[in-house]
Amino acid sequence: MLTSVTIARRQSEIREALAGLVGKDTPSEDETRQMSALDAEYRNNETRYRAALIAEDQERREAGADLETRSDREFNELIDGFELRQVALALDEGRALDGATAEVVQELRSQGGFRGIPVPWLALEQRAGETVASGTPNPLQTRPIIDRLFPDSVAGRMGAQSITIDHGAIEWPVTSSAITAGWANGETASVPGPTAYATTDKSLAPDHNLGITMRITRKALKQSGAALEQAVRRDMAGTIAAELDKAVFLGTGATGQPLGVITGQSTYGITSTPVGALASWAAFRAAVVRFMTANAAGSPGSVRMLIRPETWSVLDDTLIEGTAVSEWDRLVRHIPAGNIAMSSNALATPAGDPLATSALLTTNAGGVAPIFVGLWGAVDLIRDPYSDATSGGLRITGLATVDVTVARGTQLELLTGIELEADEGGG
Missing domain, CATH: 3.90.1690 (phage-related protein like fold)
Structure with a gap:
């Protein structure tokens, strides 16, 4: 779990605890000390939270890029395990396809019609x-x-x-056009x-x-x-x-x-x-x-x-x-x-x-x-x-x-x- 998420959850717990303590008209000495300790921890966590967000920014960017390309990479990895031997045996003996070969064939069939095995x-x-x-x-x-x-x-x-x-x-x-450049012929002239x-x-x-x-x-x-x-x-x-x-x-x-x-x-x-x-x-x-x-x-x-x-x-x-x-x-x-x-x-x-x-x-x-x-x-x-x-x-x-x-x-x-x-x- 990211550090920023852990800190955010702790901040939520501190707020709940403080809400219960400040509602008392006459808190005891222990409760007063507890409120001071929670307040100090809360302020310290705010600084840690901002630092964690900065440190995790690059990780978030990489995670986002990974999500954008994961589907293509996963399909390429399936093709890495594609076996033509399974296709030949399926056509010859009717053997069922399995593993990566079966998944690739199923994906190809969903995109177009094939009489045989794609x-x-x-x-x-x-x-x-x-x-x-x-x-x-x-x-x-x-x-x-x-x-x-x-x-x-x-x-x-x-x-x-x-x-x-x-x-x-x-x-x-x-592009089939030929874009040409030209010089303005004079101080007030326009370019071609x-x-x-x-x-x-x-x-x-x-x-x-x-x-x-x-x-x-x-x-x-x-x-x-x-x-x-x-x-x-x-x-x-x-x-x-x-x-x-x-x-x-x-x-x-x-x-x-x-x-x-x-x-x-x-x-x-x-x-x-x-x-x-x-x-x-x-x-x-x-x-x-x-x-x-x-x-x-x-x-x-x-x-x-x-x-x-x-x-x-x-x-x-x-x-x-x-x-x-x-x-x-x-x-x-x-x-x-x-x-x-x-x-x-x-x-x-x-x-x-x-x-x-x-x-x-x-x-x-x-x-x-x-x-x-x-x-x-x-x-x-x-x-x-x-x-x-x-x-x-x-x-x-x-x-x-x-x-x-x-x-x-x-x-x-x-x-x-x-x-x-x-x-x-x-x-």
């Missing part, structure tokens, strides 16, 4: 043993945010931000303006459903035990990450796919520049300069780059004349190697004559991610009781609703026609 996105993180590294970061807005759900994915390395959405569509305003402040709404809609089908044999269910936990999590997370990478950059916008960044370059207002020359640092340097002159990037080190492995091979094999320095050495001297992602999944296969490919450059401007990936609710795990019935296996389908959008097209640039071989017919 699995939170955070539960797909690969864990060491049965623990999760850390909780989600505090959101800047009311929406919960999961930064780098798949940290090794190309989308994550290119600065894409994952946003969890309970239900419905969501949109947020992004005002300039209208304009925003553009960027939306994510639950129109695209991704399906992941897994087949677990009866032998795996019976002999794997706790190892099944990591197996299911690893396979499901890896499959979703690979397919999301492909959709984020190469999604067609048709046949159920979201519109990818590269495929939807013109729709998102992304500048596309044809290189038409052999891959070199000069081509990438020109794009970095365009970023910096557009105030999208402050330095080459803030630019992220997505290239094909074949592009790296050409850059590393091309030496500056008369030196042992390659074009790749020049590139990583200005753009950190950690900002460069290589993928044969997120970029189309080289084609044409001469063989050519593309590259994508992104940057984080003003704390705004270049790409947003919306993830709805949780992964809905549904059992197929018929396909593997004769072998006693378990076949489950995970359904995930996903969408992609770009905040500002100026934070991305597409380079096309990066040649991987010399044009022998170009003369």
Whole structure:
């Protein structure tokens, strides 16, 4: 109990005792001494009470902050104990969920409809043993945010931000106006303006459903035990990450796919520049300069780059004349190697004559991610009781609703026609 509360209760007891003593017309000597002692104690307690309030002020502030965040932390702690093994056994044998897994599933069901058993996105993180590294970061807005759900994915390395959405569509305003400053031309002149402040709404809609089908044999269910936990999590997370990478950059916008960044370059207002020359640092340097002159990037080190492995091979094999320095050495001297992602999944296969490919450059401007990936609710795990019935296996389908959008097209640039071989017919 806080000291101030203890003192306040004692003060109340002193007042009651004094009220009984002062009501007597002729108090005895003992009663008079008792009143003097109580009065002195009361005045001393007033000083102690004020000191206790000052000392406990910081404790009250911390307690208040703890109450405000306790519900989020408690839910994250429940997810730490979520077991995919229980979900698999519940779908296979009808075993009842228990512990943290049951509580998380019940909470997810209360927020949205699921045909099967909902699995939170955070539960797909690969864990060491049965623990999760850390909780989600505090959101800047009311929406919960999961930064780098798949940290090794190309989308994550290119600065894409994952946003969890309970239900419905969501949109947020992004500044699209160019506010300018000016000087007053003369002693009595007015400054230029005002300039209208304009925003553009960027939306994510639950129109695209991704399906992941897994087949677990009866032998795996019976002999794997706790190892099944990591197996299911690893396979499901890896499959979703690979397919999301492909959709984020190469999604067609048709046949159920979201519109990818590269495929939807013109729709998102992304500048596309044809290189038409052999891959070199000069081509990438020109794009970095365009970023910096557009105030999208402050330095080459803030630019992220997505290239094909074949592009790296050409850059590393091309030496500056008369030196042992390659074009790749020049590139990583200005753009950190950690900002460069290589993928044969997120970029189309080289084609044409001469063989050519593309590259994508992104940057984080003003704390705004270049790409947003919306993830709805949780992964809905549904059992197929018929396909593997004769072998006693378990076949489950995970359904995930996903969408992609770009905040500002100026934070991305597409380079096309990066040649991987010399044009022998170009003369």
